[in-house]
Amino acid sequence: MIKSDIFEIGLLDQFHIYIPEKIMQPFVASKVDRLYIKAYYNNKSIDFYAAYVKDKNTDDYRIMFGKRLQKELGVLQNDYFEIQLFENTSKYGVRVPEELEEVFKLDLEAFKVFEGLTVGKKRSIIYAIARYKNSQTRIDKALIVCDNLRKGNLNPYTILKPQ
Numbered sequence: 001m002i003k004s005d006i007f008e009i010g011l012l013d014q015f016h017i018y019i020p021e022k023i024m025q026p027f028v029a030s031k032v033d034r035l036y037i038k039a040y041y042n043n044k045s046i047d048f049y050a051a052y053v054k055d056k057n058t059d060d061y062r063i064m065f066g067k068r069l070q071k072e073l074g075v076l077q078n079d080y081f082e083i084q085l086f087e088n089t090s091k092y093g094v095r096v097p098e099e100l101e102e103v104f105k106l107d108l109e110a111f112k113v114f115e116g117l118t119v120g121k122k123r124s125i126i127y128a129i130a131r132y133k134n135s136q137t138r139i140d141k142a143l144i145v146c147d148n149l150r151k152g153n154l155n156p157y158t159i160l161k162p163q
Contacts (some may be wrong), residue, residue, distance in 0.1 A: 001043065001085045001089060002027055002086070002087040004023050004084055004085040006084075007082065007083065007084075009080065009082070009083050010081075011032065011065065011075070011078075012062055014067075015065065016062040016065060017063050017083070018055075018060055018061070019061040019085070020060050020061075021059040022061050029089065030087070034050070034051050034088040034093045035052060035063070035086065036048075036085075036086040036088045036089075036090070037049070037050055037083055037086070038072050038083065038085045038086070039069075040081060041074055041082070042074060044061075044073055044074055046073050048086055051064075086108075092119065092126055093129070094126050096126050097138050097142075100129045100130075100142045102139075103145075107146040109150050110145070110147070111146075113150065113152075114149055123155055125145055128159070128160055144161065145159055151163060
């Protein structure tokens with residue numbers, strides 16, 4: 001598994017962090033397109049998954065680091081914090097909530113439909129379930145998603161709504 005050393009970073013702008021080309025080179029050379037990231041600040045840590053893009057004006061890379069992650073870590077625009085990059089070895093490019101995994105075990109028909117979706121649509125569904133803090137809400141939403149998958153409703157705007 002490819003991983004970087006822990007290094008200090010700041011926000012490039014209000015939504016991105018900037019990763020020097022030197023640090024990204026092993027990931028790029030190995031054609032790793034998604035990363036697992038651990039961030040540290042003031043005795044707090046978070047982990048998240050992200051894709052990276054090459055900056056058009058420099059040889060460096062940037063990663064989306066939105067307001068939700070900034071708030072969770074407790075960083076502000078001018079703060080510096082530490083991160084470590086890892087090769088993402090997860091099946092879908094993101095951690096699947098336990099509740100969704102369990103519902104898929106019970107609903108194989110919906111799981112087969114899910115497996116037939118593009119990688120991006122799979123991740124969107126996973127993120128849609130994972131954003132809920134309450135476990136029961138994640139279960140309820142996973143059941144609705146499975147019902148919609150079986151019915152062929154793949155619309156991202158309605159897949160979390162009962163039909």
